[in-house]
Amino acid sequence: xxxxxxDPQALSIQEGENAxxxxxxxxxxxxxxxxxxxxxxxxxxxxxxxxxEREKHxxxxxxxxxxxxxxxxxxxxxxxxxxxxxxxCATVWDSSYxxxxxxxxxxxxxx
Amino acid sequence: GExxxxxxxxxxxxxxxxxxxxCAPIKGHSYVFWYQQVLKNEFKFLISFQNENVFDxxxxxxxxxxxxxxxxxxxxxxxxxxxxxxxxxxFCASSPPGGWRNEQFFGPGTRLTVL
Numbered sequence: 743x744x745x746x747x748x749d750p751q752a753l754s755i756q757e758g759e760n761a762x763x764x765x766x767x768x769x770x771x772x773x774x775x776x777x778x779x780x781x782x783x784x785x786x787x788x789x790x791x792x793x794x795e796r797e798k799h800x801x802x803x804x805x806x807x808x809x810x811x812x813x814x815x816x817x818x819x820x821x822x823x824x825x826x827x828x829x830x831c832a833t834v835w836d837s838s839y840x841x842x843x844x845x846x847x848x849x850x851x852x853x
Numbered sequence: 854g855e856x857x858x859x860x861x862x863x864x865x866x867x868x869x870x871x872x873x874x875x876c877a878p879i880k881g882h883s884y885v886f887w888y889q890q891v892l893k894n895e896f897k898f899l900i901s902f903q904n905e906n907v908f909d910x911x912x913x914x915x916x917x918x919x920x921x922x923x924x925x926x927x928x929x930x931x932x933x934x935x936x937x938x939x940x941x942x943x944f945c946a947s948s949p950p951g952g953w954r955n956e957q958f959f960g961p962g963t964r965l966t967v968l
Contacts, residue, residue, distance in 0.1 A: 787957065
């Protein structure tokens with residue numbers, strides 16, 4: 743399977759704390775993207791990092807990419823209850839542009 | 854439109870019946886992708902289109918699944934003779950010209966339940 747792995751599978755934190763999720767993948771990539779899925783809803787794109795980038799920020803989000811280790815991390819700072827969702831990393835690695843998803847991390851932010 | 858639209862939201866079929874799902878991509882987007890999500894976590898790529906042409910169909914179970922994207926019509930994903938294991942949420946996504954450089958915009962999904 744081309745699926746990547748994410749850890750932890752589930753994460754429970756208090757509002758205001760930071761949340762870190764990790765993603766590992768198997769092949770060389772063109773870019774890596776992070777998506778959020780609220781329960782029963784579609785995916786919302788959060789951030790895209792290209793293979794030649796090492797770090798990217800967007801608001802309270804910080805993504806790092808280490809292509810030598812084939813891994814990425816997503817940091818959400820100052821979490822809010824509204825951040826409760828599942829987070830998926832997805833890679834684009836070939837000319838078909840299809841996304842290969844990780845297994846997801848379920849984040850619960852307690853008020 | 855500004856969002857990817859998918860219909861219907863829910864679809865219930867008896868085993869062996871046909872199911873047809875529809876997707877209207879964002880106007881101006883060149884690429885359409887179909888994904889299957891089983892058990893709320895694993896996403897599986899099914900097929901993609903570049904405009905009305907099949908771009909990558911390596912994920913399609915070809916015996917029973919087919920898909921089209923015709924000009925001036927919503928894209929469609931059809932499952933002939935559904936099986937219990939086809940129960941899943943099917944997501945459509947679209948992407949602007951530029952291929953791998955771009956994010957994909959997802960629709961809200963169609964939940965297919967096969968009884």
